Amino acid sequence: MTAGPILSTRGLTRDFGAFRAVDSVTLDFGRGRMTGLIGPNGAGKTTLFNMIAGELPPTAGQVLLDGQDVTGLRPDALFARGLARTFQIPRPFRRMTVLENVMLVPSAQTGETVLGALFRRRSMAAEQRRMRDKAMDILEFMTLDRLADQPAGKVSGGQMKLLELARALMGDPTIILLDEPAAGVNPSLTRILVERIEELNRRGTSFVIIEHDMDFVMRHCDPVIALAEGRVVFQGTGEEARSNPVLLDAYLGSPA
Amino acid sequence: MIGMISYLAFFSTMAAIFAIAVLGLNLHWGYTGLFNGGVVAFFGAGAYGTMILGGRADATVLGGFGLPFLVALAGGVVLAGMLAWIVGLLTVRLRHDYLAISTFGVAIAFESLTRNAEWLTGGARGLRGFPRPFEAAVGNNFVYGLLFLAFVLLVLVLVYIGLERLVRSPFGRALRAIREDETAARSLGKNPTRLRLTSFVIGSMIMGVAGGLYVSFYAFVSPQDLAPILTFQIWAMLIVGGAGNNRGAILGAFLIWAAWTASGFLLARHAPVAMQIYTGSIQYILIGSVIVGMLLWRPQGLLPERLETSAGPDRTRPAGTNTTATTNKGVT
Numbered sequence: 202m203t204a205g206p207i208l209s210t211r212g213l214t215r216d217f218g219a220f221r222a223v224d225s226v227t228l229d230f231g232r233g234r235m236t237g238l239i240g241p242n243g244a245g246k247t248t249l250f251n252m253i254a255g256e257l258p259p260t261a262g263q264v265l266l267d268g269q270d271v272t273g274l275r276p277d278a279l280f281a282r283g284l285a286r287t288f289q290i291p292r293p294f295r296r297m298t299v300l301e302n303v304m305l306v307p308s309a310q311t312g313e314t315v316l317g318a319l320f321r322r323r324s325m326a327a328e329q330r331r332m333r334d335k336a337m338d339i340l341e342f343m344t345l346d347r348l349a350d351q352p353a354g355k356v357s358g359g360q361m362k363l364l365e366l367a368r369a370l371m372g373d374p375t376i377i378l379l380d381e382p383a384a385g386v387n388p389s390l391t392r393i394l395v396e397r398i399e400e401l402n403r404r405g406t407s408f409v410i411i412e413h414d415m416d417f418v419m420r421h422c423d424p425v426i427a428l429a430e431g432r433v434v435f436q437g438t439g440e441e442a443r444s445n446p447v448l449l450d451a452y453l454g455s456p457a
Numbered sequence: 458m459i460g461m462i463s464y465l466a467f468f469s470t471m472a473a474i475f476a477i478a479v480l481g482l483n484l485h486w487g488y489t490g491l492f493n494g495g496v497v498a499f500f501g502a503g504a505y506g507t508m509i510l511g512g513r514a515d516a517t518v519l520g521g522f523g524l525p526f527l528v529a530l531a532g533g534v535v536l537a538g539m540l541a542w543i544v545g546l547l548t549v550r551l552r553h554d555y556l557a558i559s560t561f562g563v564a565i566a567f568e569s570l571t572r573n574a575e576w577l578t579g580g581a582r583g584l585r586g587f588p589r590p591f592e593a594a595v596g597n598n599f600v601y602g603l604l605f606l607a608f609v610l611l612v613l614v615l616v617y618i619g620l621e622r623l624v625r626s627p628f629g630r631a632l633r634a635i636r637e638d639e640t641a642a643r644s645l646g647k648n649p650t651r652l653r654l655t656s657f658v659i660g661s662m663i664m665g666v667a668g669g670l671y672v673s674f675y676a677f678v679s680p681q682d683l684a685p686i687l688t689f690q691i692w693a694m695l696i697v698g699g700a701g702n703n704r705g706a707i708l709g710a711f712l713i714w715a716a717w718t719a720s721g722f723l724l725a726r727h728a729p730v731a732m733q734i735y736t737g738s739i740q741y742i743l744i745g746s747v748i749v750g751m752l753l754w755r756p757q758g759l760l761p762e763r764l765e766t767s768a769g770p771d772r773t774r775p776a777g778t779n780t781t782a783t784t785n786k787g788v789t
Contacts, residue, residue, distance in 0.1 A: 254644065256640070256644070275643065276643045276644045277643050277644075277645075277646045277647055277648050280644060280645060280646035281646050285644075285645075286644055288641070288644075292638045292640060292641035293637075293638075293641075294633065294634045294637035294638055294641065294642075295637055295638075296633070296637060296701075296762065296764075297630070297633055297634065297637060297764070297765070298764055298765065298766055298767075300766075300767055301630055301633075301765055304627075304630070305627075305630050305631060305634050305642075305645065305647070306645050306646065308646045308647075310627040311627070312626035312627035312628055313626075313627040313628050313631055314628065315623065315628060315655060315659065317626075317628070318622060318623050318626030318627065318628040318629070319619065319622055319623065322622075325626065325627070329627070333767065349767060350764070350766040350767055352764060368645055369645075372645065372646060
């Protein structure tokens with residue numbers, strides 16, 4: 202296991218026309234940490250996520266995953282290297298069951314090629330049974346096992362958020378980017394979600410969490426990083442964040 | 458009596474050939490969400506490929522190599538696959554209606570090619586003469602018709618079984634994930650480009666099989682056979698039968714072909730003479746109305762897609778509860 206940050210950005214920048222959404226962001230995300238990413242709407246948090254996850258090519262700068270330059274890799278390649286992300290608005294595969302949503306994930310399945318699906322039926326079936334067990338374990342962990350055979354488009358919005366995380370877990374990621382995991386989720390599901398995230402974090406998974414709920418961030422995240430107008434305006438502990446004038450400024454709108 | 462059976466065999470042969478093409482379209486649209494508006498191009502590639510390779514020698518065109526039937530058919534299928542591969546690479550960034558428009562254009566271009574490349578396709582007069590497999594051995598036309606039907610049905614069953622295996626495998630699951638949400642699938646490690654291209658090529662090759670069977674049945678092909686109406690007929694069959702359900706695709710092919718044949722017959726029989734010259738146009742209107750009506754009142758088709766539950770395909774859930782595009786966007 203290498204030391205050093207699990208994920209870094211170097212001068213990461215993204216322009217949309219004349220608008221600079223993310224402006225030369227250089228950050229290190231600690232291995233095994235739960236980093237909170239806060240900032241007002243339009244601060245560039247999701248844009249930063251999209252660049253890190255390969256969804257959006259940066260205008261300039263680099264992304265380093267585990268010390269390796271992964272700038273410009275596509276999301277599927279990054280996922281294979283252990284970086285998973287969830288979406289602010291859940292994106293379930295609606296006309297597939299909850300279980301299928303999770304079983305889809307492992308890469309290079311025997312039955313995922315045409316020839317494998319047609320001619321390697323025995324090893325495919327055995328592999329699928331093993332995957333089903335693993336997927337059911339994950340669904341149980343996320344309290345979704347009862348819904349395994351339901352179409353994913355029919356479960357509640359909060360359950361969709363749990364499913365997002367369940368799918369990510371099926372890929373055994375080392376770092377997970379969560380985009381507003383608790384937004385719009387009822388309190389009891391939020392509690393489950395937070396407990397599970399903390400449990401995973403204890404077991405060694407690193408997290409980067411975008412969240413508007415300051416209470417949530419202060420309580421669970423360390424360190425906390427704040428963005429405003431595309432720049433990093435604060436890095437520190439939750440306690441420091443709470444009493445930082447710059448941060449309050451950023452949320453109230455900076456005069457700059 | 459023999460006339461009736463003979464006609465039924467003819468009808469069933471045509472319906473089964475269309476059913477094969479509908480199965481190909483179902484892989485595209487039903488399972489992968491690829492809006493192929495140019496079915497007839499791939500059907501035509503299979504048809505012309507088979508005819509050129511297996512047809513009788515003809516001094517006026519390059520083709521007519523007289524290759525054995527199955528070799529010619531395989532060649533036609535490969536040609537359809539190659540066309541799909543090229544079209545697929547060119548349109549890989551296109552989605553939805555943009556893909557539909559460009560594939561529709563490909564079909565028009567293909568039809569235009571067959572009309573003008575006289576040295577290869579015989580131009581507007583088409584290619585005629587195909588040594589039908591085993592015809593000499595059977596001799597009797599009536600028995601031969603039944604035999605050919607049996608062969609077409611065998612191909613239909615093989616295609617059906619192969620596709621069922623594919624769509625119920627992890628490959629099919631990945632295709633459906635692409636259909637549902639490409640961005641999410643990519644973020645979970647899937648490669649949508651490769652999956653879409655694979656699905657596009659395989660589905661088109663199946664359409665090529667249908668085209669190859671079609672010309673070996675008629676022993677004739679011309680640009681007339683590649684009119685856009687065929688694309689719409691095949692779409693109507695899939696929509697009526699049920700996209701995302703291979704049995705539905707086959708059912709739809711037989712139903713729509715029956716309706717098409719019957720409407721032509723009834724118009725010719727009972728419509729006022731003045732209207733009879735418009736029979737074709739009236740049939741176009743009918744098929745358009747069927748598509749619109751189904752999309753309005755039963756968009757999931759007669760046999761809707763079934764969920765792949767952990768106990769195997771769900772056979773107990775009442776139709777319609779698990780298939781239509783859900784509108785559950787509520788976030789609790």
